[in-house]
Amino acid sequence: MKKLPEHSPKASAWEDLLKKGTFESQLDNHLPTLPQFAPQDAAWERITAELDRKKVIPVWIRWTAAAAAIAIPLFSLISIDRTGNEIEKQELLTENPAEIDNSAVEVTPSQAPTNKEPINTISEKAPEKFPPKKKTKRSIEIIEAPKMTLPDIELSQSKNLSLKIPETKAPEAQIQKTLHQVSISWSKIKPGLQVKTSFGRRESELGQKPQASAPENSQIMLEINN
Amino acid sequence: MEKERVDLRLIELVIAQDRKAQFQLFELTKRMVYSLAFRILNDEDTAHDVLQDTYVKVFQEIRNLKHPEALISWMKTITARKAIEKGRKKFRFEELSAAEDHAEDHFESWFDAELLDQAIRTLPPGSRAVFMLVAVEGYPHLEASRMLGISESTSKSQLNYAKKLLKTRIKTLLQA
Numbered sequence: 150m151k152k153l154p155e156h157s158p159k160a161s162a163w164e165d166l167l168k169k170g171t172f173e174s175q176l177d178n179h180l181p182t183l184p185q186f187a188p189q190d191a192a193w194e195r196i197t198a199e200l201d202r203k204k205v206i207p208v209w210i211r212w213t214a215a216a217a218a219i220a221i222p223l224f225s226l227i228s229i230d231r232t233g234n235e236i237e238k239q240e241l242l243t244e245n246p247a248e249i250d251n252s253a254v255e256v257t258p259s260q261a262p263t264n265k266e267p268i269n270t271i272s273e274k275a276p277e278k279f280p281p282k283k284k285t286k287r288s289i290e291i292i293e294a295p296k297m298t299l300p301d302i303e304l305s306q307s308k309n310l311s312l313k314i315p316e317t318k319a320p321e322a323q324i325q326k327t328l329h330q331v332s333i334s335w336s337k338i339k340p341g342l343q344v345k346t347s348f349g350r351r352e353s354e355l356g357q358k359p360q361a362s363a364p365e366n367s368q369i370m371l372e373i374n375n
Numbered sequence: 376m377e378k379e380r381v382d383l384r385l386i387e388l389v390i391a392q393d394r395k396a397q398f399q400l401f402e403l404t405k406r407m408v409y410s411l412a413f414r415i416l417n418d419e420d421t422a423h424d425v426l427q428d429t430y431v432k433v434f435q436e437i438r439n440l441k442h443p444e445a446l447i448s449w450m451k452t453i454t455a456r457k458a459i460e461k462g463r464k465k466f467r468f469e470e471l472s473a474a475e476d477h478a479e480d481h482f483e484s485w486f487d488a489e490l491l492d493q494a495i496r497t498l499p500p501g502s503r504a505v506f507m508l509v510a511v512e513g514y515p516h517l518e519a520s521r522m523l524g525i526s527e528s529t530s531k532s533q534l535n536y537a538k539k540l541l542k543t544r545i546k547t548l549l550q551a
Contacts, residue, residue: 172482172542179488180511183495185406186413188426193401195423196430197394203431 386443389434397434404447408454415458415507416465417496425457432457451512459504459522468501468529482542484549494544498537505530506537 159165381403388396405426412425432453440449459466486494495503501523508519509530520530 171485172538175486176491176510176538176541179486179491182488183410183414183492183511184489185410187406188409188423192405192409192423192426193398195427196401196434199427199431200434203435 390438411454412458416462428457429454466501486545494541497544502533502537505533
């Protein structure tokens with residue numbers, strides 16, 4: 150085995166080592182004995198106050214919070230379930246009357262398919278959020294209505310064909326065509342043409358007895374001069 | 376030292392939420408907790424907040440501590456994590472320049488713990504946090520880097536940077 154050549158360190162190596170050792174050794178010696186500082190006297194009071202404040206809160210508030218955290222989602226789920234059931238019930242209520250009505254309209258079984266068509270279209274348009282329900286056999290059976298045959302009516306065979314018109318008095322309003330009164334006389338004295346009008350009469354008179362067919366107004370006087 | 380004073384009986388009482396025992400534990404450990412928080416943050420108010428948060432957490436979760444003999448190191452870890460949490464915004468881990476890397480390595484002076492403490496407080500927040508966790512508290516670089524959210528190599532370079540800065544600062548303080 151050959152001997153490798155040896156090299157000597159710098160002349161200041163020992164001094165450098167001593168110097169470095171001086172700082173590091175002094176550091177290691179003094180770090181554990183660094184001076185300690187004391188906190189303020191009120192520090193303990195603040196700690197106890199904080200401890201008391203935190204001690205009151207957790208016991209019952211935590212239980213309440215936990216109960217609330219459980220109860221709120223539970224109630225919401227129950228309420229959602231209830232509303233879902235109510236909607237289902239409402240759907241059943243809305244479906245069955247339609248079928249009942251349909252059957253009521255049906256006179257003959259041949260007409261049934263035509264009447265059922267709109268109901269099917271309604272059920273197809275139902276909102277998708279509700280799952281399609283199975284058709285139960287609850288639907289009301291169609292009852293066939295008996296055919297009613299009415300007797301034929303023949304006009305020729307009828308005996309009493311005379312039309313009986315009830316006697317009705319002509320309305321007085323039709324008789325009165327004017328409110329003027331004309332009197333004609335054939336006496337010697339030439340009366341001239343006398344015209345009476347209802348102008349200036351009270352409305353009560355006009356409204357209550359406006360008809361010319363009234364006894365006092367129905368007088369017609371004709372005077373003819375020879 | 377604190378380990379010897381905090382006996383298991385006291386820990387049992389603290390677990391039982393005995394207020395006197397809690398106060399006793401506080402009196403025994405308050406300086407340690409506050410000093411660690413203060414050195415990491417270099418701010419009294421924030422250090423007091425960390426102190427309060429640490430003891431509240433300790434008293435609330437001490438029942439979950441599986442090894443009561445590790446109480447002190449557990450409390451230190453809580454303090455360090457709380458301090459890092461509070462001072463995360465202040466921590467900056469700049470890339471070290473070549474000039475700083477080749478800083479003067481010559482050191483012949485003698486210093487004491489008081490002077491070292493003053494020099495530590497003048498360090499930049501990021502390198503000071505790394506120095507406190509690794510050099511003072513003895514965390515490995517991997518754990519310290521995880522706590523600070525940096526890489527392990529960054530933790531190592533920041534520690535070297537802190538030591539070089541400390542030499543310079545101690546010299547400056549000695550010359551003053």
